[in-house]
Amino acid sequence: MVEDSAPDDTGALERVSAKATGAPVEWEADVVLRDGTVAHVRPISPDDAEGIQLFHSRQSPESIYLRFFAPLRELSQRDLYRFTHVDHHDRVALVATLDGEIIGIGRYDRIDPTSAEVAFNISDHFQGKGIGSVMLEHLAAIAQELGITRFTAEVLPQNRKMLTVFKEAGYEVSHHFEDGVIEVSFDILPTERSKEVQLSREHRAEARSMRTILFPERVAIIGASRRAHSIGAVLLSNIIAGGFRGELYPIHPEADEIQGLKTYPSIRDVPEPVDLAILVIPADQTVGVVKECGKAGVKALLVLSSGFAEAGEEGIKLQEKLRRRVRRAGMRVIGPNSFGLINNDPEVQLNATLASVVPQRGRLGLFAQSGALGVAVLASAARRGLGISVFASAGNRVDVSGNDLMQYWIDDQDTDTVGLYLESMGNPRKFSRIARQLAKVKPVIVVSSGVSSFAAPPGHRTRMTNVPPQAFDALLRQAGVIRVENVHQLFDVAQLTLHQPLPAGDRVAIVGNSDALGALSASACLSWGLKVTHGPVSLLPQASAEEFATALDAAFADPEVDSVVAAFIPPLVTQDEEVHTAVREIVAKYEKPCVATFLGMRGVGDGLSYVQGDVTRSVPSYAMPEDGIRALNAVTRYAQWRSRDRGSAVSPVGIDRAKVERLTEAVLATHPEGRALTRDESRELLAAYGIRLWPAIEVTGVEAAVRAADTLTYPVILKSTSPLVRHQPGLAGVRGDLVDAESVRDAYTSLSSRLGPLGADRFVVQRMAVPGVSCVVRASEDPLFGPVVSFSVAGPPTELLGDVAHRIPPLTDVDVTDLIDGVKAAPLLAGHRGAAPVHRAALADLIARLSVLADDHPEMASVELNPVNAWTGGVDVLGADVVVRPALVRKDPGRRRMT
Known part of the structure; x- marks a missing residue:
């Protein structure tokens, strides 16, 4: 077992020893366990001999017998040497550690070229946390990289826990009982079931870790201050004023009490285990304090302190030390440089921010990164009368990100709509995957300036990207995310999704008392692609409330209408309150959404609320009709995405992954930096995935x-x-x-x-070739996004107009169809001006095969099929350029891993 060499060098020796063994660095990973804590998985090292002996000595006799089939009280030096010295190819071993202590061991030994025997040993004190499942997942991914496709294991019948690990992993497991031992065997190639199990476990673990942060029973404020206007004092005051329902422990080295609460000199002196420690101390003190928190059993941290990566090179180094120390201690952390978090649940009532006034309780979940934007988001929500369930600011996003909060919101019964203000994105593939799951059940609204390095604020850990902005747009569309341009539009959409049902279609009725507003509304609908099927109906300015109600009722009752736009100027005769009453009473009769413009109003409430069944709703009001119609269009497109068939994952037949691996390995063996393939090499590589190059x-x-x-x-x-x-x-x-x-x-x-x-x-x-439509199909490996697949019609549409569509693998058949239809030149494929339509199925199959090739092999730096001749009888790949380079470490690999 390797400990830190010094408090400011957390985990460095442990990582160096792993690298020194010759094992790939990408085999190391931090993972969230079932209970929300964090463990570090890494290749075993010869330096682990002492730690493994200590691990063994702490195991119960039963656990030792289940692992070794014998009562080994102590491991021999020969055994220790054999366990810790592996070749990382035919013999692979991983350890899971927490604060440098080994808590789990997993290993496999190759039996023949394609199979290996696998074994695990999990600490008695950490069983039930899912460590065995994590080790199996990581060993299976490593084994596949090295050509192994099947695992076997010998398990005693009474070892039900290990049998359960194999059974619940999602593989097809076979059993054979002989001589008192059960031999299990299973193919480890990913299946839909095994992928589903893996993602489900990741979801539950990360959601659980967020619940630990959001629902603390005991909170310590490290840096609480007696100075009235200091950050520590303001924060403590806001927590108290917010009515926090748990226990508060101010930490101060000298004071006896602050703001009426008993204080403690350090976190070690707090009498009860702390769920959440909030740090408002100088940056250079944080690493040492975090170490103390880990020793004291603190479960999670919220770091409001600034002076980290946003402050320059020294701050970057300090932030990395903070990250390593937090991970080593098994904790999650929000921040540093966070604005704080809010949980309005009546059982919690935690306002751990610097905002003295926060929005009321509601059903909107909010996430922002920087403090300044956190202030803007909270203020805007309060002005609109929109209540929130949870708010969190990630700050420099050293650990907890929007992905983690989305995992929590998937199952949160108190949140109906999620709003995210993203200034940068560290893991777009994982974001897309989680956002898609969340968007299936509730709207996800995103404000983002993009993913370029110019957009990332100082302090945010992110990679450079080479993809155009359209690829990021495509990623959001694939995931069903509603993208907006600013905070105002975020709340324009949110007040509609929170208070109105989703539209069944894109047909709109327009009712108002102004010809100008009616015409403006109709033009806005047409510009957004909505169909005006009723109206515009324009009442006279002196119309009565009954006339308003009659006109609205006719619009809602029209079977050719899916949504209603109501736009009113102040009437000459009728009181505003009477108009409001008429509107809300009619809207309450129907399950169709309504957006309204009452000049001078913006938001929800103010007499527009009503009860429909057991749900309290409100007619959302917008300053101008265009604002409401823009929001209505966004929600309509989201409703269409949510109701459509999202298809099934493409899975072309006739694929030889091993052949591509052998070819790329041969190329990189002679050209370590990579190179372009010859035409013959390209033909051979593409043929392995069923792509025939002429x-x-x-x-x-x-x-x-x-x-x-x-x-x-x-x-x-x-x-x-x-x-x-x-x-x-x-x-x-x-x-x-x-x-x-x-x-x-x-x-x-x-x-x-x-x-x-x-x-x-x-x-x-x-x-x-037979005359057809010349197309370009391309796949490239991006440092940030991973594989990106692009499609366009060759010639001027691609080269002059940039008419290129993008999608992020893995793709479904629906994604492939959307990719082909995503270019403006798509009508050329359908038989433009009498030409014969192309063979869409053959073109879709080609794109599917290229997408799987790119997803399977990160060594494919770029694959461009150009030209692809699409015609009535099929597709002909006439040219191809393939460049192979050493694989980048993807941000969302095929095994659970924190970024």
């Missing part, structure tokens, strides 16, 4: 061109391979319809004389 013969000289043409089937084409002219509009570097040797000679002579001065006279001969 032959093309490189030629130098007229007669070589003729011989190549004779080898292929006439007619043929002759084309330049130079990037200067390749795939250019007008086919400047191509001659087609060459039907015999003479035409090949003429074409070669013509193109050579024309392109020779440009140095573009490098040619290939290829069989002539």
